[in-house]
Amino acid sequence: MASTGSGSPVVLSQEEWDDLVEAAKADGEVIIYSGQPASEDVFSKFSEAYPEIDVSVVREPAGDLAIRMDQEIAANVAGADVSWSTQYAWVAQQGDAGSLAAFQYGPEIADAGWSEATHEDYFMQLLASPYVLAWHTELGEPVTDIEDLIAKAGDRPVGIAEPISQNGMHQLNAWVEAYGEDILAELADLNHQVIRSTVPLTQSLAAGETHFSVLTTPDVVGTMIAEGAPIDYVIPEENTTGFAYGPSVLANAGHPAAAQLFVNWLLSEDGQQVLADGLAPAAFPVLYDSTDGALDWDSIDAVDERDWPEERRNEFRALFDSYFLG
Template sequence: MHSRNSSKTFRIAFATLAAGTLVVLSACSSSSPEPTEGSSEVEFPAATGSGAPVVLDDAQWEALVEAANAEGELIVYSSPPGTEETFAQFSEEYPDINVTVVREPTSDLIARMDQEIAAGVAGADVTWHSQPAWAAGQAEAGALNALQLAPETADAGWSDFSVGDYYLQVMANPYLLGWNTQIGEPVDNIEDLIETAGTTPVGIAEPISQNGMFQLETWMDAYGGEDFLEELSALNHTVIRSTTPLAQSLAAGEVGYVILMQPGLLDQLKEEGAPVEQIVPDDGHVTGFAYGPMTLAGADHPAAAQVFVNWLMSQPTQQLMVDEHGPMSAPVILDGTEGALGWDEVEPVNDADWPQERRDEFRAVWDTYFQPGQ
């Protein structure tokens, strides 16, 4: 395994594309040896200062792509389902770069990266998950590099959507409602579902994280506080810990409706012939979880990581994400992107507003009405 040193500068030598030496701007300044004759260097100092996105000029971007191609590899740690196949398509545009995607739930990814960072072991080059608070903590510790944006990326307006330093929101998934078309009726929103379900079994994803808690709290604010939880608990319900078995239960007809469903799962089952449908609630009380990329200081392939981040924000990739991981909202809807929700249609949770104490308080209220498996 490769060692990780959060204070060192990473240099990638490659054939000179233009006269002079190129230094790609980064989060902090660092002294370095003069480049050898006939080569240029792209510098990646570890993040110790402001990590606001850095906008490159055309020559800098061209050189960064050349450096990424020379690296030839990219390792992505990703939490959303299905991103293995989606992110593998990066190699279609950059065939010299082989992509390896490690997909695990966010909590598992974070635990893995924390261990690798603490041990000084290079793992991910870039990670893609929904926890900006983790990014803030690791950035302060010097474990992340500032994002470097191509001129086209910056011109589209992406740099306006950084959340603190080192983390930039690229998409947000809303929570969905779903039903089995053989035993459930179409519904438009959560209030409609409560009125329509009757004795039909209803599956509810257990609110383990602040994401689900925030959606439930938003509904409580709109529909009568704890009275809403009481009405929800009065349904013929089952609380299921994970959305994957929740989706499978709906497809099998074990439940007729599902609440707090994540995108992607029901689409896949529907393609396989399952009698399922889903909707984004139409009542204006839609929350979800935003995803954004972070690049790791000490990565073995830092240039490829930066090129990948820009690829995520390109119009073809944005359309790919809408098609493969929708419904989703995007902060920047580029010309030609079809089917994306507006950024104001989904309110992503701010995990900084949900410390453990607040999560415990919400869970205590929830547990007075619900128990897993009931």
């Protein structure tokens, strides 16, 4: 993977690491801009490991957060300390502009292999999450893959997330490559409703307005299941794509040491288990022997934003629209 920017990750000595921890405690706070649903409670657990540091999470769609950080960077105003997103292109642009700080790894994190893991100078793929198929447990029925859903849905209503980003397009394209373009025609022939994003898509399922959901995410489904929604989901064994979240540290972070400590916590055994528990199902490129419940990293074909430039996205959206709006 090509690197961006000019600051490669730095491995700290034990003395330097101890100094960073003390500086982070003196910072007293870390502010995280997160594009991932359900991440607020997970990230707040950082304070259980470091009670001297308060955690503030701003949770909005990744594109909106990127615009907000662009404005803060341009005005040289401290806002986010850490960005948690899938936005490769934004990271590359801001990394090349010198707006992101190099990672600083503590000795234990470096020894675990994170400094050799696939990453860019200012970004790493830390957690991969798959797309899932979901159903209402009283109105739908269990399915195993997209072909099984199409066969079982009949006239029952199906919600399909609108592919407004490369993420959904990548999954639909994987099905087209596996089953042929007819898979789009078969989906369009269902009693379907195209819904703009995964949260309202899954809310519609939980309310019984739809009986099956296509292109939803396990973090959203899991949150609603925990709240008592009568829904369930499956990760198909084949042709499963998803998206890889990862952190970046802002160069103008108001709490720079706390930001670096937070990233190191994410990469630690304890932090990885918190992510595995709170954002399940999840996969990690570096897997500790003690990590319980993690998926195989290679089981998810995580989208690479750079493979989906605007021209390709426009072409695929036109293909989608020809079936669903034609």
